[in-house]
Amino acid sequence: MTAPRPAVRPAAVRRKVESWLADGDDAPALALRARPEWTDDTVLTVAGAKVRVVPCPTPIAARAALVDRADDERLVLLTDLTEQELGEGLLAHFSKHQTRSVDSWDMVRQVFGNQADLDLTLVRSGKWVADALTDLAPPQGWPPPPGTVLTRDHALRQLAGALLKLQPDELDSAGLLHWSTDAQAQLRFLDLPDDWAAGVSAFLVEVAGPAAVPVMAAVRARHGVDAVPLGLLAGVLWPRGAQARTDVDLAVARTRLEPRFGDARLTEPQAAAFQEAAEAWIYRALDGEGPARAEAHRMLHRAEEIAAEIDLTGRLAASSLLPSGLTQRMRAFAGAVRLALPATAAATPAATLVGRAQAALAEVERHRAADRRRVETARMAVRLLRWLAEPDGPMPATLLAAVHRQVRDDAWVDRARLDIFAGESDQQVAEAYHLLHRAVDARRARHDQQFAGLLQDATAAEREPGALLPVEDVLDRVVQPILDHGRRILLLVLDGMSTAASTEIADSVARNPSWLELTPGGRQRTGVLAALPTVTEVSRCSLFSGRITAGDRVAEAKAFTGRFADGVLVHKAGLRGPAGAAVDPRVADALADPAVPVVAAVINTIDDALDRSDPGTVEWSTDTVNGLRDLLSLAQDRIVVLVSDHGHVVDRGPEAVSRPVDTGGNRWRPAGADPAGEGELAFTGSRVALGGGSVVLPWREEVRYGPRKAGYHGGASSAEAVIPLLIFSGHDEDAVPGWAGAPIASPEWWREPLPETASGRTAEPAGIPAAGGRPGNGRPTKRIRATVQDEGLFDLPAPAAPLPATNTGATAASPPPATSQAAPVGGPTGQRDGAADLVDALLTSPTYRERRDSRAPLPDQRVAALVGALIAGGGRATLDTLATRAGIPAHRIQPTVTALRRLLQVEGYPVLTLDADGRTAKLDVDLLVEQFGLSPR
Template sequence: MSVPRAAVRPAAVRRKVESWLAEQDEADAIVLLARPQWNDEPVLTVAGRTVRVVPCPTPLAARAALADRPPHEKLVLLTDLTDNELGDGLLAHVSLQQGRSVDPWDLVSQTFGGQVRPDSTLVRTGRWVADALTELAPAVGWPPPTGTILTRDHALRHLAGTVLGLEPDGLDAAGLLQWSTDAPAQMRLGDLPVEWIDGIGTFLVDVAGPVAVPVLAAVRAGHGVDAIPLGLLAGVLWPRDSAQSSDVELAVARTRLEPRFAGTRLTETQAWAYTEAAEAWIYRALDDEAVRHDAHRILRRAEDIAEEIGVAGRLAASPLLPAGFTQRMRAFGAAVRFSLPVAGPAVPAGDLIERAQERLAEVEAHRSADRTRVETARMAVRLLRWLATPEQQPPATMLDAVHRQIREDGWVDRARLDVFDGDVDQMVGDAYRVLHQAVHARRSRHDRHFAELFQDATGAERDPGALLRVEDVLDRVIQPIIDNGRRVLLLVLDGMGAAAGIEIAESLVRSGAWTELTPHGGQRTGVLAALPTVTAVNRCSLLSGMISVGDRSDELKGFAARFPDGVLLHKADLRTPAGLAVDREVAAAIEDPAVPVVAAVINAIDDALDRSDPGTVEWSADTVKGLRDLLAIAQDRVVVMVSDHGHVVDRGSEAVVGKSESSENRWRPATGDPADGELLFRGTRVALADGELILPWQEELRYGPRKAGYHGGASPAEAVIPLLLFASGNDETVPGWSGAPVASPGWWREPLRQTAQADQPAAAAPRTVAARPSRRPRAVVQDESLFDLPAASIPPPLAGPPAPVDPASALVEALLASPVYADRRGIRAPIPDERVAAMITALLAGNGRATLETLATRAGVPVHRISATFTALRRLLQVEGYPVLSLDPDGRTAKLDIPLMIEQFVLAPS
């Protein structure tokens, strides 16, 4: 009696025939015990032989097939008849004189080399696995396992890898997302039997994790090519903030998203894993120039889907989507705007500034951030902090006023130039406009007071005392350096004010090749210009050592009279032939030990006042043409960097054009009375108009034709010249000068939001801590805020009366007491523990981030040594090569991986 049998798949027949032909059996036919059903091509070519497949439901059908067989063909008879039903006469003409069963697992073994047997776990997975492995086997068979047992993992990894077009070891979340970008590959999966798809999907969840669920669900729904955009949106729709997770708008959006996952409802775990994998894919793609355009296309697609499901307004939650950056910037702009009072004194409230700083942190964290816009946002927050600082007593002397411009207001100028330039988004731009108005109002009071002191000092003809004037630089700065046996390179950066000087000094110190020196290692000082603050007056006075007026030839004469063995180079002298960055004669002069001082006039900044926009240029050794090249060959000279005057930038629609009988931009003859924003100046330091003229102190006032920037007036931005000294190597090379401290004022640096004691200079951290943990903990996921650190990361206090424990202090104490730290310190040296504690405390207070300037300030490290100190600290913390401490690409911001530090130094209890 025939036995009901399963239908046999074409690949199984082919495998059985391959095995039969390999036996070199001379029989012309083989009987396979299977359902007599065949819907494929009746004639196969196997191993070069023609094989015809004939379903035989009856013995008569089998006999007819044998009788009709052409001589060149082999036969495969599919039948569910028993050998008795077929009869000995028929079986005498077939291989082995009997029917052969089609065992799917025998065929699987054959495809893996024939010397293996499936383990029970693989067999229990289901018949579908055997059919899939048989049908999808490569022509050369599957790679055999290392032993004789074919495991489920080995078999299904190769099967799934073949189906998805991935390497067996690439069956992870990243691999699945990469596969989702290949539409033809998804179609190949869709062509498989449903049971196979389900089985492969189950296995992928095992090996790739929960990400496989939404990816495969999207593929089934026909939205597989949107798998990565959908993953990016999952982070918006399933926020980790429990307060938002119950949001009705998000719940509705999740429902709208379900059809794109074929009705599958994602769990939070699946959604979070999905988002992390999608974001990681985008991060890699953005860093790879070859596929960066794909990443941007995917980001745009995610925003389109967000619009379709009604959550476009919630994309600020995404750290990647460009629309999210726009929304974060607008939230930041609103925070800036709300921090400024509508009426009354423009002094922002501290809690509102804190909110703006929080919004800034969100902007900074966005991967699609426009770095220029982010830097402007940082400047805006700095200006908010400056506005919140109590107004000090006005300077009592001209020297104090110069120092305020160099040490405080010059930094304000640097920041407000960026804010004045604005933002492309109208909402943010409006906030910046209001902020700039508040800053300008306060700075204008400073400018007026400066000009009044300047007016008084100019008219009184007092002895300057400690005040450096432009005509004093050669005698009081350059000559003492030469007298102490050092040669000088004097760089006159025409038009460099305090703001530009700050940027240039930073770029030189950051390079590591130069050390900034200040008088006795104190704060920077400045030089007071002569009047009017134009090149013809001040550059000639600077280079001749007396108040004078002249052009290039007069400057050469005056300099030669003061330094007969010196060399003065102007713009034409610095031009070079093809192939040379520095002219041979210029290089020879700088390298000549017999030349005590080489002076070079560099016009890049002053030229920008006419030909470009000095307010938008970030001045540095790279943007001031020729500066880096001159410094490269002046390593054995002390570099003194000054200017002849500063400048103000054009105020656009805010500019005021005053009446004048001359065409000068920022000064006019003393005819009539001074108007608003002007003062009358007279004295021997007024070098034009017979020693008497009217100068504007208001920056927005001009008289002549419109340009990008102006100089000539009595504002501190024009009249205060930064004095910058640099030496290569030894910071004690110039008597009376030594390594400079951090130059920026406190409001410029990010605040430490921990406790009041964090604002004090670093002190040694207490060394008594809790008992040390006995084993290394698992990594802790970093929370959004330092003060939400997991309790496990904070060592328990010593026995005694309960007292409030500051988490950051406890963590620092635990670090210093860690056996791992002790071992590292013993071989790494030589940073004092109190310095380590100060820098780690600063980083913890900033949620793992702080600028190098902040670290230098908190740890009491001279600014020129902070790079080396940071490098030593990074080596100290880098256990087993893991980057506990790193430096951002901006070269200015340190980043501490707090969870990794906790793990590497075993700071959590077991």
């Protein structure tokens, strides 16, 4: 028995008619061997011709159709009769006097231009492909293949691209996910015959990879519009790496999610690819225009809704994109901060607890939705934990030592705690920051009390300043020696700039490669002691007058002109230029004039913020201090002396203690009937310019006397009484007698710690000997002397002198001094680890020796220190850390790292790179091993 012929598809009939008409055949009818059934339009218009389709189950039906044919139409007869059954009389009216078969693959060739042979793998794909390609072919046909064979890939790419409204080269996971966001497009896909949908889905898996499996499964389960959110959750449900473990809760959540994939179970590779594709889609959308960003946020919100539906919300910390994931990471970080506080850390070593907080911070930093401010605040919290974990040293023996503690250590503490004080909106994190701030305040209050006691004693005793630099001596002992050395000066007085604010401003200036910071002898920064009380009318007038006095800007100008007859002093209003000029032309002319030795400018931005904004939340820089960037750009050939008249403290909100007084200021009162109380000290002496030479000043930051403002000054806290002193030159290290290129200014606890090596020891900084007074190579060396300010530094103008050996940062061709040798990563002899062995293998490898000998080399000890620090840091380290570990001055670390990059990057491969921030170096250790032929770690 002969099987019945299949019903012919309308598209196949149309293609046959197109071919018939294109041949110029004028026969009235085309007979097709097909089941005599037709449910589509009876009359078709093809190439301008009217064509009637007639099912003909019998010869009589065919004959009747021919008889009834109108003159302006042609016929297509669908019949399953043989030519013998039809007879020669009917065949005479048919095209070519025969019946024609409707071969699906002939139709395929036709819609691809009849120019190519069929690939057998295409034919073997099944009849559904032929039917789909025929039915869905555009009016002009499919694009022909590039060669002589119609390949399966070309045909199915055209088909899938048409179904998904994508270009054939967009059939990847990204394109697939983008298509999934279009609900109408998915409905059209779901209306396809099942075998078509299944076949196209299988092909998409081939070309788009494993991510296509869950996407198409979700689409066919009618959850395709949630494909991106589901992909975001895949990373939580199928964790990878160190977190790759499945517990009962995750297994249950996966089961609850399966219906959204048509009860399909994803494999780990599919889930991983799905997550990566979804996250990539989100990144692109967030980088797009407003509507795209809005859609990305909608997808993130939808993912959290689905997570709640399957009881997965508590596990979203594993997501590096979802907002709830950041919230949970921040709360986990807050818990680690609370545990690391001194009051709760007694049972566990502080370093361990701080390390856990550092690890929790790393999780926060890895979250892609974390905004810069929150992350930076969290970094500040960890820095403060490291500071608290260090033993609080003994009370400074001298006022100079207390000044240096403020400049070199506590200024950075103040900078960090301002961020903590600004706080967090999440209450759990806010509580942790509150506890941390309280612990920091307790230590800082002790420091302030110690400082104020030393200041009280020195003020009353009328001691000679010695190496201590009071504000009234700045012109004599800093400015005049520079002028005597033949250099012109731009003196910038940033009213109210605290030592904390100065650390930010110095960082900002140093980011401009045109400027080099200088410090006394190339050692750590020093500071200036303000006059008392620490208010503008006293300290600034004393600065310009060269003696303790009080006065307004008129008195300042008179004193300045009396000392520098050819100098120019401008206050805030005098800096403003007319429309189009960033700086008043008269000021710009003065800066360019060789006959003007000193241009002094008073900038009130910071002091103004104490009244009208919030100085604690501003990031002070050359961009936020009005006019600073423009003045620096006009002073490239001058030495820039950047100083203040006093510092400040910020308002403490509900923690503030208000003590109303009749006279005085916000932070000072005349000594009268009321003696000094809690948090106050009485000061008497020639350096007290108000109150008849006797005042009461608070040393506790919380105390104020006047109306509430954003910030205050006038008191005896070290943040108010210690003035920063910064000097910059246009990369001339000999510009200031006795001053040289500065080292990294931040204290050790400020920079990221190097993790312990495999031997259990932390890599030692360069030049600091290991236990027993010997560095890790076993050779004896001198212990580096602590960088304490030389007692004679400001006694007399010092002659120009070369930098100390430990601060020169040897040039590429010169070996480093003995005290700058880097300790091997592994610590002392007998405790070496794989990292130290790798450094040794690098220095002795033939490739390294060849490259080192072919150019002006960095000293091997310096290379060892830099590479060792990078390996110890897990392949990453900030430039500040590298500079301190390798004993390199701050201004030489950039060219040193550039030289190291040239040395290590064999054939241009990126062994050593810099992050986008330009401040973090990254070492690809595996590539280092490969390029230099080292033994695997």
